[in-house]
Amino acid sequence: MVRIVVASPIAAATRGEREFEVDFHGTLRGLFDLVTTKYGRQFQHRILEADGALRRFVNVYVNGEDARFLAGLDTPIARDATVDLLPAISGG
Amino acid sequence: MQCRECRTEYPPVQLAVCESCFGPLEVRYEIDAVRAAFQSSFLADRPHTLWRYREFLPVFDDRAIVDLAPGYTPLRRAKNLESAIGTGEIWIKDDTVNPTYSFKDRPVAVAIAKAREWSLPAVGCASTGNLAAATAAAAAKARIPCYVFAPASLEPAKLLLPQLYGGIVVPIDGTYDDANRVALQVADRRGWGFVNLNLRPYYAEGSKTLLFETWEQLGFDLPDVIVAPLGSGLLLTSLEKGYRELSELGEARERPPRLVGTQPAGCAPIVRGFESADGRPKPVRKPDTIVESLAIGDPGSGFEAIRSMRATQGFADAPTDAEILEGVKLLARTEGVFSEPAGGTVVSTLKRAREDGRIDRDERVVLLITGNGLKTPAVWQDAAPPLAPIPPTLAAVDAYLGGRAHG
Numbered sequence: 001m002v003r004i005v006v007a008s009p010i011a012a013a014t015r016g017e018r019e020f021e022v023d024f025h026g027t028l029r030g031l032f033d034l035v036t037t038k039y040g041r042q043f044q045h046r047i048l049e050a051d052g053a054l055r056r057f058v059n060v061y062v063n064g065e066d067a068r069f070l071a072g073l074d075t076p077i078a079r080d081a082t083v084d085l086l087p088a089i090s091g092g
Numbered sequence: 093m094q095c096r097e098c099r100t101e102y103p104p105v106q107l108a109v110c111e112s113c114f115g116p117l118e119v120r121y122e123i124d125a126v127r128a129a130f131q132s133s134f135l136a137d138r139p140h141t142l143w144r145y146r147e148f149l150p151v152f153d154d155r156a157i158v159d160l161a162p163g164y165t166p167l168r169r170a171k172n173l174e175s176a177i178g179t180g181e182i183w184i185k186d187d188t189v190n191p192t193y194s195f196k197d198r199p200v201a202v203a204i205a206k207a208r209e210w211s212l213p214a215v216g217c218a219s220t221g222n223l224a225a226a227t228a229a230a231a232a233k234a235r236i237p238c239y240v241f242a243p244a245s246l247e248p249a250k251l252l253l254p255q256l257y258g259g260i261v262v263p264i265d266g267t268y269d270d271a272n273r274v275a276l277q278v279a280d281r282r283g284w285g286f287v288n289l290n291l292r293p294y295y296a297e298g299s300k301t302l303l304f305e306t307w308e309q310l311g312f313d314l315p316d317v318i319v320a321p322l323g324s325g326l327l328l329t330s331l332e333k334g335y336r337e338l339s340e341l342g343e344a345r346e347r348p349p350r351l352v353g354t355q356p357a358g359c360a361p362i363v364r365g366f367e368s369a370d371g372r373p374k375p376v377r378k379p380d381t382i383v384e385s386l387a388i389g390d391p392g393s394g395f396e397a398i399r400s401m402r403a404t405q406g407f408a409d410a411p412t413d414a415e416i417l418e419g420v421k422l423l424a425r426t427e428g429v430f431s432e433p434a435g436g437t438v439v440s441t442l443k444r445a446r447e448d449g450r451i452d453r454d455e456r457v458v459l460l461i462t463g464n465g466l467k468t469p470a471v472w473q474d475a476a477p478p479l480a481p482i483p484p485t486l487a488a489v490d491a492y493l494g495g496r497a498h499g
Contacts, residue, residue: 005277007276007277007280008280009107009108009109009111009114009290010114012111012112018280046113046114055114056372056395057097057109057113057114057115057116058114059273059390061273064273066269066375066377066390068375069375069377084273084277086273086276086277087108087109087114087276088114088390088392089108089109089116089276089288089289089290089292089392090218090269090272090273090276090289090324090388090390090391090392091218091268091272091288091323091324091325091326091388091390091391091392091393092196092199092217092219092220092222092223092288092323092324092326
């Protein structure tokens with residue numbers, strides 16, 4: 001199962017759910033499509049830009065690696081992956 | 093509070109990002125109320141700390157303030173540096189003399205006060221070093237436990253200082269951005285107040301006092317150019333916010349200072365974003381620079397900093413490490429101010445920009461020197477050969493000086 005962990009500031013997009021699992025393998029884009037079916041289009045609108053790119057206010061980590069340094073939305077997601085969604089807050 | 097992106101408003105609660113669009117929040121003030129309580133003529137009787145700008149700082153309860161007396165640092169004319177660089181008026185805002193020797197004491201003062209107002213059980217930060225000491229020192233005075241998340245590879249002095257103040261250092265095997273990520277997760281799980289993460293909108297307010305003080309110390313006037321180091325970009329956006337607030341009060345001139353941001357070439361995600369068409373920071377996975385305090389590969393306020401630099405007709409620059417070290421030495425040898433490498437970054441950007449005309453000779457420039465050089469001794473360990481002792485005799489001294497004229 002893919003484990004999705006959502007930081008509390010982002011959890012408005014998942015109706016307050018901060019950790020859940022889905023049976024999935026494929027790409028990050030496909031995973032977000034699946035999660036959108038669970039939480040509605042508002043999830044997609046909050047996580048992705050209108051052109052489908054990742055929004056700059058949300059950082060996505062696949063097994064601890066920033067998805068922007070992997071293959072972005074084409075990053076492969078294995079069945080046992082952990083995907084973290086965190087607000088893009090960093091640095092002093 | 094208000095979202096910088098979608099303008100949604102919120103009450104002044106513990107909230108770090110907009111619940112609607114996840115954009116950054118900023119504190120807003122009832123400007124008429126501020127105008128009624130604050131006049132520049134009042135400043136003469138106020139404390140020589142950043143709290144002299146009390147009406148612009150979002151702390152409700154004075155008893156929550158832990159006052160280590162940060163801020164109100166010297167602003168000095170730098171005539172020797174002007175001669176060396178061949179430029180007009182340069183001023184140095186010397187934040188190396190804050191309580192823990194960097195400008196981070198400013199934002200931390202506000203964030204710790206908020207943590208006390210909200211009775212948070214512990215505070216912390218993700219740090220490249222300076223913030224660690226500032227947070228740990230203020231937490232010690234406030235008697236709140238403090239947890240510092242930092243790359244284990246930081247130079248020893250920066251890992252030692254927060255421990256001496258009683259903080260617990262959590263050494264992360266990774267970059268600053270790795271430390272930042274795990275700190276965010278810990279903040280979420282444990283309910284601690286991380287000054288630069290979940291207390292960030294309030295924390296940012298402390299930094300803008302650099303702009304207010306500069307205005308005051310220049311005789312209630314602003315310079316043409318301010319050169320600031322860029323880590324996350326939050327310092328620069330705070331300067332822009334400070335200008336906006338002075339303008340709303342009717343205290344600032346119409347044209348804002350040109351905001352110039354600088355990062356080392358080995359970690360320049362904001363500079364590369366400034367140079368790009370889309371104006372978005374270009375994250376750096378593995379920073380490669382001696383300027384540890386600016387080695388933030390994924391700067392949280394980078395986009396807003398780029399917007400601020402563009403809006404003020406400023407620019408972004410990225411000198412090399414070699415230029416930066418020369419900048420540190422130039423500042424020390426001309427003005428007697430020993431800064432950490434971030435200060436050398438600022439000085440070398442001024443030098444480069446004078447040479448290629450990005451800063452005009454007739455512009456009045458303020459350099460923000462934000463951290464003390466004594467915190468980064470390791471940078472200099474190879475700079476001078478070991479000194480071989482000589483006998484304590486006049487003859488030996490004459491021989492040692494080799495007949496050179498020494499003043």
